[in-house]
Amino acid sequence: MANEIEKSAKRMNVGLCVLDPAGHLNPMLALSSQLMQRGHRVFFLLTTPMNIENIRISKKEFEEGKDYHFEKLWSEDDLRRLREDPTTFYQAVLPPKSSQDEHEIRVPELLLHSMVKSCVEQAPKFIEAVKRCEIDVLISDPILLNATIAAAQTDVPVVGVVTFPGFSSVPLWCGKDTEEERRDALESFKRAGVIANAARSLKQMYGIDFFENFLPSLHMLPKSLNLCTGIPEFDEELPAVAKEVMGSGIEETFLHVGPMVLSEEEGHIAVWSKEGKREQESDFPFDRVQKFKEEGRKVVYISFGSMVAGWLWDWEDVQYGRGKPFGARQSGKVFCTDLWQKFFEAFGGDDRIAVVLSSGPKFQDEKEFADHVPDNFIVRPNVPQVELLDHVDAFVTHAGANSMFESIAASVPMLATPYFADQFGNAKMISREGVGLHYDDPVAESSAEDLKEKVWSLLENKVEFVANCERLQRSIKTAGGAKRASEAIEAYVADFKGHGELKGPRQKEVLERCGSAASQSDAGSSLRSFELI
Template identity: 25%
Template sequence: MAQQHVVFVNIGAAGHMNPTLPVVSELCARGVAVTYFVEAKMREVVEAAGAHWKLLEGHKELTEEQKAKYVPAGMLPDEYEFPMNMLAQAADQLPGLLSELRSLSPPPTVIVYDPFLPHPLVAARILGIPAVSTLTMPGPGVIARPAPVTEKWESNEVVRRASKEIRDAYGVDVFENGGLMEFYSPQGSIVTTIDGLFVPPVQGMQRDRFGHFPFTCVGPLVDTKVKRVSHPSACDAESKPSMESSELPWDVIDSAESKRLVLVSLGTVANSHLWDKKLSSQALNNGLENCTGKEIVQFVFRTVFEALQEEEDLLVVLVVGCQPDVLDGLPTPPSNFIVRKTVPQIELLPKCHAFLSHCGANSMHEALGFGIPLVGVPLFGDQVPNSLSVAEAGAGIAFASPLKTLTGPGLRSAMRQLVDADPGNPFRQAAVGLSKRMQAAGGVQRATEVILETAMTAMAKQSALAGA
């Protein structure tokens, strides 16, 4: 049987990239050829994992050439920006991606891709090879949208032009079995959660279009030995583990035996490309649609300062991201705070007693994987149901609509409950219970096996057909 060649295609975002890197490393360790298509800023971590890097341009803005091709005259920018721009860029990139894939040697045997992207799935179908999507959320149901939103997006003229181009050129209707940011593979998806937290396709578009597709829960994909992306905009300067580790006062952290260590981080999206933009429809489910990333991040930080500044038994590590004005107008960080742009999260979490998080899927699963209870302060999207699922499991406390519910006294009370050193602390016990279930899900090894088994099954079928 021919050598396996696994191709990854992804977007340049930390939450989408990081779970794939340990799988890349494991595949390479098994002697599998791996090629990774992603933005240039991710090249270092891709090559550190052992893969061959190839360029796939990002999706943040349409080029002038793409605007001329897909955007009708007079259309306002907010009508063709994310997520509508993603399909236009996919259609524009598809010929080049196909050409690159056809030039690879040995030929690719399976494509592993992020379901935000439709073109890897189209390319796999054209090349006659299987595809596996990597779902770095607890399941399709966490991003289910009202039918009117789906209809509005899919009737958008930019989306119509791009989908028609793909259909006319390749005979593939991208919306037959998917939707914007929901292009799952009919051969299967790897989901970085456990069965107990999985949210399946819900009634409506999801169940109609891909409700019959297989989804395999493998648990968190974490390997502390594999270099990770700490923050997309800091990728070149601050994602290096050695630099991150030297920035934290590990001697202070390790010697603070009488203190309870708390990590506070709100992820990498609100404090990067959404910093000066309203969260808009992505935050309708928690009342933050009129907030910019800066406004909600600063609101949370201000509340954290108020809640924890006099808690002398707490040592708080606050991750502020890379915006230069992130602390402008806020009080001076209290003396029991350590403030850093980025931190090596999976190195720090095992030392923590609680984690205040936006409950992005990766952060949530990484914390629970180490048995760390969470205070959930979701900002948009899947973060809201993620925070609620943690609370329902007894492993944390959620402030699902933070502008209405998050106060200094309320946060102080929640944090005191989570960091309580009593061996019977129910939040810690629930988190440890989830940790054990995650370890049993198989993680990196199981994800690797799913990818290789999918490729081998397809290769065996092709060999049988050739010999028939």
């Protein structure tokens, strides 16, 4: 009974804000489950309706309304746009690409959208929800700005959860390896018209100077707690320009907790349709994989991830340069069909090898591939990846963070073929840590012969690669995962003494009105003026 009283006395209302893609959502689901198990109540502060049903399925062991709640911060227009075409959802509040200025065209749509929606439209709703729900701590992916603004306005503790393998994986700089490239990208972000207008609105509404205080896509406050689902071995030093913006002391707020994962039985999201419902996988032929192994063949698994072979199949942003699509050089279709063809040539008919290809939903539409699958290939739109990795000898992967962690956990060496975003840095890390090999630009650098050579290098030197996987497994285990993250959050909140003043001028008369009817009116004026600028 004493334990129950102690648990109740420490109970917190946790406001949790997530990005929609499964790779960002899954760690948050694991963390939220751990927090609820520890007696805390979680409020999912959702800026889109994408994952309500997914969260309900994941939280089936908990009671909605008691253990967790939904705060719906989107508009009916958001819901309509998302249902009509999720791929254009982020463009709804932005100028069409044909009329974007020379700097806007270089900034990814997600970052433009986050700045506009967070600063101008959703911030008042978010702040009101934090007050109404009596939130004790905010937890958010730091790509989003809502929680950071709300924390600064309400002096509520805020925790950033970086769902990339390292704090140095800054989305604004995906595919940019030099300080010069990074400074150039930051300057373009600042000079983009919609960003500059949003920053002015933020200053008018809340007295916050965005560019003085925040690094775009890594929005952190100096007295926040920031967790990363990677481990120190996966990280690199924070770029110099990041330290200039955020202050060198920001690294004192960093804590690597390693992967935060749930099993599928516990609520892990695997593959999801655009309506947010689990796509049914056909029965996977493990008996055929076993037969290949009995024949003495090595089994190679190939997957480029759900996004490149799905939503990004006809991605038009690539025509605007590598900055717009987070470093991607081709559409998903060009990327996949090029590499599929090379792998067919490299291993088709080779009686030493069997290949499992997770193709995504578009493969059957490409008749030149679908009608000519080699006999030693198994092609499925989706595969049970975690289970399959226990049966394969090598993994050709896009180097998404989840796939990378799962491969290391299964001691399977990787050939990394990155497409966009953090995958470029992850691919380099795979080589650096000796758990596989990588390409920087798979389409341009690879050939059927070179792919064959690299895969055979993985197979012939597997002992060394496995030893390095096991070394990283030990580090991941000691990182602590969701349990350590929850303990760190509780300690941070218990010791929290306020955020203090941000850098730059603060308009105190605006701050005093924040949350009042007058503030809401000002916010509406800012939104209208923003749309007209």
